[in-house]
Amino acid sequence: DAGITQSPRHKVTETGTPVTLRCHQTENHRYMYWYRQDPGHGLRLIHYSYGVKDTDKGEVSDGYSVSRSKTEDFLLTLESATSSQTSVYFCAISAGGVEAFFGQGTRLTVV
Amino acid sequence: GEDVEQSLFLSVREGDSSVINCTYTDSSSTYLYWYKQEPGAGLQLLTYIFSNMDMKQDQRLTVLLNKKDKHLSLRIADTQTGDSAIYFCAESEGGATNKLIFGTGTLLAVQP
Numbered sequence: 001d002a003g004i005t006q007s008p009r010h011k012v013t014e015t016g017t018p019v020t021l022r023c024h025q026t027e028n029h030r031y032m033y034w035y036r037q038d039p040g041h042g043l044r045l046i047h048y049s050y051g052v053k054d055t056d057k058g059e060v061s062d063g064y065s066v067s068r069s070k071t072e073d074f075l076l077t078l079e080s081a082t083s084s085q086t087s088v089y090f091c092a093i094s095a096g097g098v099e100a101f102f103g104q105g106t107r108l109t110v111v
Numbered sequence: 112g113e114d115v116e117q118s119l120f121l122s123v124r125e126g127d128s129s130v131i132n133c134t135y136t137d138s139s140s141t142y143l144y145w146y147k148q149e150p151g152a153g154l155q156l157l158t159y160i161f162s163n164m165d166m167k168q169d170q171r172l173t174v175l176l177n178k179k180d181k182h183l184s185l186r187i188a189d190t191q192t193g194d195s196a197i198y199f200c201a202e203s204e205g206g207a208t209n210k211l212i213f214g215t216g217t218l219l220a221v222q223p
Contacts, residue, residue, distance in 0.1 A: 031207070042117075043154070045211070045212075048210060092154075092211075094209055097209075098205075100156070
């Protein structure tokens with residue numbers, strides 16, 4: 001998948017605990033994105049990054065924070081997980097052109 | 112805000128043509144996309160069309176765009192069982208950040 005690795009691939013966590021998902025790319029692409037996929041909603045943009053330490057909010061950013069300290073890694077943090085954050089999370093990367101490449105996804109369950 | 116709508120499910124027989132439809136509301140959309148998602152996998156870009164085009168053909172795939180009605184369709188000719196997947200329509204305003212707005216997805220089931 002175009003040199004994108006998401007970790008972990010599956011996680012079960014308890015309500016109120018912090019969770020960090022990692023997206024790692026080997027393509028040296030400038031732009032990185034976090035989306036969540038939920039039935040009936042398709043994919044919705046949480047946060048995106050347009051360079052190291054440059055990030056911005058997407059459509060559904062409440063309850064999430066991100067960090068990008070180096071080009072290859074984009075971290076998504078749920079400071080205090082809630083059941084409404086149970087979802088499948090996808091990372092995507094882009095060089096700034098038309099096409100975005102997606103990772104395999106992380107299935108997160110908050111119990 | 113922007114909204115992209117798709118029907119939830121389509122069932123076809125192997126060898127028939129499939130047509131998946133999508134409507135969108137953002138008149139400033141620059142690119143419109145079709146992505147495919149197989150079970151347990153990420154999204155794979157199938158094709159895209161620039162907003163000043165009416166049609167794009169790529170092997171078995173034909174994309175039609177009616178910009179006046181904000182309607183996009185994907186036709187798959189000679190549908191195969193391997194085409195069974197969820198198909199997402201998406202739009203973006205283009206630009207460097209190229210943020211995507213996705214539809215809800217259409218599950219295509221191909222019966223042998």
